[in-house]
Amino acid sequence: MGLLGFKNFPGKGSFPHGIHPPDHKTLSAGSAIEVIPPPAKVVLPLLQNIGAPCEPVVKPKQEVAFGELIGIGKAFVSASLHAPISGKIQKIGVTTLPNGRHLPAIFIKADENQMSGQALWDEVLGGDWPKDCPGAHNPETISKAINDAGVVGLGGAAFPTHVKIMPDDKKIINTLMINGCECEPYLTPDYRLMVEAPGAIVTGALLAGRTVAAKEIVVCVEDNKPEAIEKLREAARDTVIKIAVLKTKYPQGSEKQLIKAVLNLEVPLGGLPGDVGVAMSNVGTIAAVARGVIKGKPLTHRVISVTGAGVVNPKNILTPIGISLGEVIEFCGGLTRDAARMIAGGPMMGFAFSDLNTPVTKGTSGVTVLTHEDVRKDEETSCVRCGRCVDACPMKLVPTRLAMAARYEKVSLAETYNIMACFECGCCTYVCPANIKLVQLIRIGKAQIAASRKK
């Protein structure tokens, strides 16, 4: 299948190295997206993108309507924030995210008139998505609409989308890639979105393609999602959009790996996809773009998976941003007795959290709850230099060297071995037969380098 789908692209349909962890996607892949009932309150951190935080434009006790602007992203790399429910601002307090950051956040208490169920689905993802629309919108208005809607990358990195999807005469974009790989084990929100709302993805892709003046638009999906591929093909019929079917491998959804796999181009170290003429957006992001441009509605809801053997009823749900992770777990039947670790995101790159009040942010793609059996880890033994980590590293680094350099604080050795090229996918730790926490040590090494550069 990969080979057949790959005759139209210069890449091989896969990238060098990487791993094949069991994906456990069947836990939640079959359940259609459910709309979670409106929560009694939401907590919205002012920083939900990779850039600068937004500035609140509301005051405590103020009434806000569903979709109303509550925080404005003034910096170029920043994103605005909107009320996902109607209600009253309680306070501007502080919350802690799973990545450990304490952030100021807007607390909103819900009032009685909430949109819910099918009406909310229709509002966010339902309805007709025109395929002939791009002509009606010019690139500047599309980019502005994306900015106004506060769209950020929903795949996890939360990069403000208007920065990527904007007209730029100096930067030529040959290919717009829509990332539907979802290589992270367990998670299925992108899969369900591709199956249930392919129209929004197609429309968003066409709009974004027009904005960056892309010569081609490619939606990239791994071959373990045949139903999504079929639905997308159907929705993209009679459009310029091409579907690339890739061989399933982790971390294919990483943009550098995906560009290598599809286009056989290498993004320079420290560079961005734009340097090789590529713009990339996740399928969820691009659906939010469609909503922002066609309906003029901001990013207030997203699809997440709540999955893993530690959850009673794994599900995919459409949830407001700002709902607590505890509530979404409760909606899925709660934790099982042997639940051991709750993760915001997937098991490879997600952040473990312990506070159930932690809110869902724009970048939260799901909650994975693992059991004691899943996270069982044997004691660390000596590195026997078997080279498995070298064979697994998708950036072609030498993880064991980097990790040992970090452990013994040898900053220059770590730099010789290109430690900053590591994007922390975790393949090395996954494969290590000696159970050495390689990527964890490498993170420490990167911090050591950052500290030494400050001196």
Add this chain to the structure above:
Amino acid sequence: MINPMTKKPNKNKVEQGTNEEAPAIHVAPSPHISDSVFTTRKMMVDVLIALLPLVFMSIYIFEFYAVKQLVICLASCLGAEALFVKIRHKSFTLTDFSAVVTAIILALSLPGTAPWYVGVIASVVAISIGKIIFGGLGMNIFNPAMVGRAFVMISFASVMGAAAYTDAGAVVDAITQATPMDAFKQTGVTGSISHLFWGLTNGSLGETSAIAALIGGLYLCIRRTASWEIPAGIFTAVFLIAGAADVSGAFSGHLVLHHLFGGALLFGAFFIATDPVTSPLTSKGKFIFGIGTGLFIMLFRLFSGYPEGVMFAVLLMNAVTPLINRWTIPRPLGEV
């Protein structure tokens, strides 16, 4: 089922936690899952499985002589490991099976005729100077078994030299003949290739049977416990140099097969040179390591006073491994 909003997980009700006191929910940095199938201990067990055909052939051919060396080396290596680990106040390491692997490889590299103290001294040196002195498993620069063997070979030249392999009065047939490598060194005539292939010749206990080494070695490579690049490099170098010698001496192919199947070449290529600790990390580095080992083997075999050169070749390349690692730092994806 626990309702996370109303009831916090109870510390005392952990059913599958490793101990009663462990909290039900804990946090750790990602990744949260690992490949539990493949561990260092399983790598060592893989090597032991792969060594079985060689152990079997050595006992079949050398009978009591092979059993004696295996028992001596196993007992000495395990004893030495336990003793030195205790002296260093380190945790018990016998369960990682690395000492067992060292013991069997060492035993199989000794002649059946060697007296008991040779095996004992070689074992103690292999574990102490070969491994523990550097900091234990994973830290050593040289292959421990080869360090032990080199020590006794130089210390006890009279019982380890090529001539000492032969004992005209031995009850086991193989030992009454000269080793094929020594015979070639002395007379310049290659022996029966089929005898080399099946292993019905004299030599170090585990090296004689080419077929046994091939079966075990292929198993290791298929399981990716050994890196195929190292034997591939060795075979390439040996094939080219022996091929040149073959053509210049008009051996019509016999000499190439003699060098590939004879002596410790296959045993060394699959089981000794592939020791991950003492060989390079990257594919490219491993291939260079293999080529270098093959070159040295042929250099010793053709031009030195010794009939065989696998041990010294591996030790020399072990010394070069850090350099090879430095030369072969891989180019990261995207580096120009």
